[in-house]
Amino acid sequence: MRILILGSGVIGVTSAWYLAQAGHEVVVVERQPGPALETSHANAGQISPGYSAPWAAPGVPLKAIKWLMQDLAPLRISPRPDLNTLGWLARMLANCNHRAYTRNKLRMLRIAEYSRDCLIELRNEIGIEYDHRAQGLIQLFRSQQQLEAAAADMRILDRCGVAYELLDMAGVAAHEPALARVSDKLVGGLRLLGDETGDCYLFTRALARRCEALGVEFRFGTEIDRLLAEAGRVSGVATSAGVLKGDACLVALGSYSPTLLAPLGIKAPIYPVKGYSLTIPITDPACAPESTVMDETYKVAVSRLGDRIRVGGTAELNGFDLSTPDSRRINVEHVVKDLFPGSGDAGAAELWTGLRPMTPDGTPILGATAYPGLYLNTGHGTLGWTLSLGSARYISDIIDGRTPAIDTEGLSINRYSR
Structure with missing residues (x-):
């Protein structure tokens, strides 16, 4: 054909x-x-089957209100949303219950685990290089409440046979040594063993x-x-x-x-959810991440891509707008400076924005x-x-x-x- x-x-x-x-x-x-x-072109660099989950989850409506009020808000909605935005939000909110979340996460994990296996097979078959690392991903928790909330996701991971480890700070530092210097800001993490990192571009x-x-x-x-x-x-x-x-x-x-x-x-029902990333040259490898960490508080991922750090995240519902205001740069830059101080030259960072095609489920x-x-x-x-x-x-x-x-x-x- x-x-x-x-x-x-x-x-x-x-x-x-x-x-x-x-x-x-x-x-x-x-x-x-x-x-x-x-x-x-410049996404967060995560190949994250274990972290695959819908944004529509129980408790998200309340969290979203809190996020909108944060100085470093992981979510921003246009002050004058159009009917398309409002309609999509309504459909997403309808999925913010335990039954829908479990159903949708299981669907996503089904594709994600298969996709990771396909990637490994392809990599072995043709020897393609893309600054990849297969050292897992750590979902970082800054509060005990976040740590306890991970229990629901772990039950679904168990159901799907996804390998993970619940880590205290000593465990986190064993896999990401640079985080030992900021251990007072964290309470632990969930390590997803099968997740990888690589440059999609x-x-x-x-x-x-x-x-x-x-x-x-x-x-x-x-x-x-x-x-x-x-x-x-x-x-x-x-x-x-x-x-x-x-x-x-x-x-x-x-x-x-x-x-x-x-x-x-x-x-x-696909909405263009805008995200941002920074690509930062590494100046001190000992202070940089080994693989990928996801800051659950700010919803920002920090990944190691060869001699660069990729920091990506935030969500903005503002149609097809592709502007890059300094306020959003500050949002992603804060996380890498807070977790990995001294790791790279933020002044030489490249700021990028892109539209993620998000379904309500x-x-x-x-x-x-x-x-x-x-x-x-x-x-x-x-x-x-x-x-x-x-x-x-x-x-x-x-x-x-x-x-x-x-x-x-x-x-x-x-x-x-x-």
Whole structure:
């Protein structure tokens, strides 16, 4: 089959890899001049199956009110939210109960664990390099209340067979020695043994080159205008370079997917949740993280990527705004200075912002649609890097008519029509 993949972030490129490996003619269409130049460009660097969880959780509405009032707020909502923002928030809040949280987290873990295994298999197969480390992730707790609240997540991790360790401060420092210097600020952590760290941008660009060697065609600098439907079937896409025809179209456009799908009557509840990151040159390796830590108070991750530190986090609901105000830089910069003082040259840091395509239940949208020939691999939120390989292999199986290696329950867009 000739398959058009719309989008060349990590989701689009990994999808191209598996579909090309299956013998298909693959064309990737992308408006940017190269791969991984939007949301995949400078994310937090986490490959975190163990940390995969929906934002919609019990207690989040109350926490959100407190976050909005913090000086270093991990959440910010536009003072004049539009109807799209309010509608998405309402759907997310409807998932903030124990039953929905457990269901959604189990779905996400199903994809995430599979994805991590796919990544290891791919890495061993082709020897791809991307500043990766496989030393786990530590979820850091600054209060006893946070430590106690982790019990609910640990029960779900047990149910899914995810390896973890609950650590006191001595245990935290054993894995992240630099944190011994700030032990008075922390009470412990939850270490997720199977989580990894890596540069998503380096990985995606390297894999894109491997895709080209397999015959994948990349159409960069090409704006996507609309999907073409003929006799109830999607047959191609209209672009700034003309009409492209294919036997199947795979939408992997992240936050921009709903706009493309809406004219066909497909309502994908994906919201562009804005996040920020800093990339900081390491000046003292002994003061820097060994792998990845997630500060539960500020919802900011700090990762080691070769000779750099990547600090990423915060959530801003303000539509498609991509400005980078200094106030948000302060938010992420505070965490790395507070936990790893003296580790890097913050003055030489690169500030970046991107839009995470978030669904109200946290689970991405994978699979076929009501239109023959149209498939979705989108809505991965903050976990695109974590879920990418598994999602791509899954959708390749769906398009090929093979039975996926993981359960399909609750992964398609049909879950929103119930």
